[in-house]
Amino acid sequence: MSEAMWAFGRISGIVALVLLTGSVVLGIWTRSGRPLPGLPRFSIQLIHRNIALLASIFLVLHVGSLMLDSYAKLSVADVVVPFLGAYKPFWQGLGTVAFDLLLAIVITSLFRKRLGVRLFKAIHWLTYAMWPIALVHSIGNGTNGTSGWFLAIATVCTVAVAGVLIWRVSSRFLESATARNAVH
Amino acid sequence: MSTHSPFGVNRLFAAGARATYRTHLATYGDLAPGSSRAELIPELERSGLIGRGGAGFPAAQKFGSVPRSGMSSLWRSSAIVIANGAEGEPRSLKDERLLRDAPHLVIDGLLAAAAVVHAGTMYLYTTAQSLPSVRRAISERDDARAIRVVEAPDTFISGEASAVVNAISNGVALPTDKTVRLTTSGLKQRPTLVQNVETLAHVALVARYGSAWFREVGSNRDPGTRLVTVSGAVPADRVLEVPGDTPVRDILRACGATDDDIAAVLVGGYHGAWLSGNDLSVGLSPAALASHGAHLGAGILYALAADQCGLRASAEIVRYLANESAQQCGPCMFGLPEMARLLERIASGDPDRRLARELASVSESVVGRGSCHHPNGTTRLVLSALDAFSPDVQAHLTGRCVRRAGR
Amino acid sequence: MAGTPNRYTLHIDWTKCDGRGLCTELIPDLLARDKWGYPIAKTGDPAARSNVAVPGSRLAAAGDAVDLCPLLALKLIAPTDAR
Numbered sequence: 001m002s003e004a005m006w007a008f009g010r011i012s013g014i015v016a017l018v019l020l021t022g023s024v025v026l027g028i029w030t031r032s033g034r035p036l037p038g039l040p041r042f043s044i045q046l047i048h049r050n051i052a053l054l055a056s057i058f059l060v061l062h063v064g065s066l067m068l069d070s071y072a073k074l075s076v077a078d079v080v081v082p083f084l085g086a087y088k089p090f091w092q093g094l095g096t097v098a099f100d101l102l103l104a105i106v107i108t109s110l111f112r113k114r115l116g117v118r119l120f121k122a123i124h125w126l127t128y129a130m131w132p133i134a135l136v137h138s139i140g141n142g143t144n145g146t147s148g149w150f151l152a153i154a155t156v157c158t159v160a161v162a163g164v165l166i167w168r169v170s171s172r173f174l175e176s177a178t179a180r181n182a183v184h
Numbered sequence: 185m186s187t188h189s190p191f192g193v194n195r196l197f198a199a200g201a202r203a204t205y206r207t208h209l210a211t212y213g214d215l216a217p218g219s220s221r222a223e224l225i226p227e228l229e230r231s232g233l234i235g236r237g238g239a240g241f242p243a244a245q246k247f248g249s250v251p252r253s254g255m256s257s258l259w260r261s262s263a264i265v266i267a268n269g270a271e272g273e274p275r276s277l278k279d280e281r282l283l284r285d286a287p288h289l290v291i292d293g294l295l296a297a298a299a300v301v302h303a304g305t306m307y308l309y310t311t312a313q314s315l316p317s318v319r320r321a322i323s324e325r326d327d328a329r330a331i332r333v334v335e336a337p338d339t340f341i342s343g344e345a346s347a348v349v350n351a352i353s354n355g356v357a358l359p360t361d362k363t364v365r366l367t368t369s370g371l372k373q374r375p376t377l378v379q380n381v382e383t384l385a386h387v388a389l390v391a392r393y394g395s396a397w398f399r400e401v402g403s404n405r406d407p408g409t410r411l412v413t414v415s416g417a418v419p420a421d422r423v424l425e426v427p428g429d430t431p432v433r434d435i436l437r438a439c440g441a442t443d444d445d446i447a448a449v450l451v452g453g454y455h456g457a458w459l460s461g462n463d464l465s466v467g468l469s470p471a472a473l474a475s476h477g478a479h480l481g482a483g484i485l486y487a488l489a490a491d492q493c494g495l496r497a498s499a500e501i502v503r504y505l506a507n508e509s510a511q512q513c514g515p516c517m518f519g520l521p522e523m524a525r526l527l528e529r530i531a532s533g534d535p536d537r538r539l540a541r542e543l544a545s546v547s548e549s550v551v552g553r554g555s556c557h558h559p560n561g562t563t564r565l566v567l568s569a570l571d572a573f574s575p576d577v578q579a580h581l582t583g584r585c586v587r588r589a590g591r
Numbered sequence: 592m593a594g595t596p597n598r599y600t601l602h603i604d605w606t607k608c609d610g611r612g613l614c615t616e617l618i619p620d621l622l623a624r625d626k627w628g629y630p631i632a633k634t635g636d637p638a639a640r641s642n643v644a645v646p647g648s649r650l651a652a653a654g655d656a657v658d659l660c661p662l663l664a665l666k667l668i669a670p671t672d673a674r
């Protein structure tokens with residue numbers, strides 16, 4: 001039973017990381033205002049949201065299963081307050097920080113109409129901190145964090161996010177960039 | 185009614201330059217005490233007073249749109265009245281002149297307006313130049329102490345009604361998005377009446393002498409007097425008080441200009457329209473100007489000298505307006521610089537025949553697509569320039585300008 | 592101001608709109624895009640293009656546009672007589 005929890009805890013963490021990466025990439029993509037082949041802009045927006053929610057579910061499973069696991073024995077405090085853990089407190093603390101940040105991002109997204117676009121945006125920017133912290137946590141804390149296959153996954157995720165980020169800061173990023181730059 | 189009533193056309197400045205409270209009272213008499221909503225709004229309606237700020241909205245209608253307080257005022261907070269003296273138009277000097285020479289009429293009007301809509305709070309919003317005279321006038325009388333004076337920045341759009349409310353509540357004189365009228369929910373979500381200072385000065389006179397007196401001057405469709413600012417091809421810039429509906433030509437002549445000196449007149453300021461030299465017999469009233477596609481705005485006449493290029497003058501104005509965009513709304517932020525660029529190309533003699541059509545199409549595309557009327561007003565100016573100076577547009581295509589000075 | 596009798600209107604807050612184009616995909620019959628990407632109403636008085644009349648059949652799609660606008664620049668305003 002405990003073996004199963006332990007395995008599930010690790011796998012759900014990896015799935016959450018991959019899903020988060022997908023959501024981050026699509027989130028940055030939506031900012032460009034461009035559609036994808038066969039995917040209109042509103043679909044990209046919806047997929048971005050839904051993948052993020054799916055990632056959150058896997059993250060809850062990841063944390064939940066490790067709370068039940070007799071070896072990891074995460075406490076409620078470990079889940080909310082970083083760097084208290086008994087095992088690899090630093091690397092586990094990073095996971096807690098990422099979890100807290102994601103919690104804030106998801107809640108402000110769900111209530112963004114009530115909170116207003118300013119607060120929503122400000123908190124959403126924390127994604128740029130949350131994602132790398134989550135990645136570093138997975139490498140440093142994961143049982144397979146430094147094994148070849150996992151590093152391959154981590155590399156693909158990093159390349160994907162770094163790639164769209166470089167594009168994001170380029171002057172041609174916006175769909176309407178050419179027309180807008182012509183004026184100003 | 186008082187026996188002091190000033191007659192003739194010299195109404196607003198009857199107390200002379202820089203009128204003190206003493207000379208003001210000696211000239212106009214006391215403000216009729218306690219004019220109530222039930223009395224003054226119908227009186228204003230009969231007077232036919234049209235707002236002097238630019239939108240040309242009937243004053244009585246605007247007063248009437250402030251919700252009545254009464255039993256409901258227990259849970260609905262009281263109204264706010266703002267006297268708007270921020271004439272962002274560089275070609276308008278009339279509000280500054282009014283606040284310098286007749287600040288007490290404006291204060292009277294503000295007090296009367298506040299009494300009518302049961303306002304709990306009064307503001308006077310104006311640019312730095314007018315602050316000393318306004319503050320001095322307020323200090324001269326006991327009944328004006330509650331008026332809060334707020335400085336307006338010297339920008340083109342600082343006097344737009346929602347920008348006024350934004351400036352007073354947040355210190356940012358930029359227009360805001362509106363889904364309800366300010367008279368329903370404005371400053372601090374309270375019903376807010378924003379009236380131009382000249383409108384309020386006329387309200388003060390109607391409250392004293394009544395609507396019949398008010399209508400003795402002017403025309404049926406534009407009763408009373410108006411302040412106009414005349415600049416450009418005239419010996420000196422001037423602020424005049426004229427009867428409503430006075431022909432444009434008469435006003436220009438009064439300023440010392442003759443028809444031969446003038447190629448066209450920009451009516452209504454930078455958001456206005458050009459009247460060609462042949463149309464100068466039109467009366468200066470919203471109704472008469474509407475038939476020429478023009479509007480009165482804040483009573484601005486800018487005369488273009490006969491040897492001046494109207495296209496170049498318009499291009500300079502459109503560039504100015506593009507620079508004055510608040511950069512909040514996309515169509516204005518990108519459309520106005522594009523309009524300025526196209527008009528500059530036409531004015532400089534670019535032979536591309538498609539430019540005028542492209543300019544008209546971009547201009548029409550920005551109309552109604554902003555949180556204020558800045559794109560609409562700029563489009564009005566551009567389209568009227570293309571219309572009034574269409575022979576010039578043709579001439580410029582061949583690389584020459586029909587105006588002698590070539591400037 | 593934005594409310595109209597008998598009809599829902601889609602109000603565009605131009606101070607928030609950044610022309611990302613999601614709304615124009617969802618209600619292409621009501622909104623086109625200008626060359627800078629900003630929505631432009633296809634119907635109605637040009638001077639009143641900040642408030643787009645929404646026919647009953649397009650209410651759901653307009654609601655999606657309001658919900659998916661990344662800048663929260665859209666608002667669906669109920670008919671004035673429905674209050």
